[in-house]
Amino acid sequence: MKQNNNLTTVFGIVAFVVAYALFRYLGLVGLLFVGAYYVGNWLAKLVVKKSSPDKVGFIPWFNVVTWLLPPLGVLTASFSYGLTATPTGNKNKYRNLAIVGGVLSIINAGIGILLKLQ
Secondary structure (H helix, E strand, C coil): CHHHHHHHHHHHHHHHHHHHHHHHHHCHHHHHHHHHHHHHHHHHHHHHHHCCHHHHCCHHHHHHHHCCCHHHHHHHHHHHHHHHHCCCCCHHHHHHHHHHHHHHHHHHHHHHHHHHHC
């Protein structure tokens, strides 16, 4: 459990640095990224406390589509990663979906920034 907390902290720091870069170039969109990350993390903790994560196991699969809208992709990625704190058998599947969705969202946002700077 300690390693998961360390990974969450590292993921939070990386999200903060990326959001700062986005805020520098895109203003309020950067704040939207930070908010999306923390709302997704909060929702995952709420779901883990209140109900079985297997009931919302379909939500991590939205990462396949939501990376096209970077803030929404960050929200679903942080939610999916938050579900890895559960003792279910889908732990690796949720983590892999979260990493792929989060990376694709950040790459998509980076491409948007580069296009705006031209």
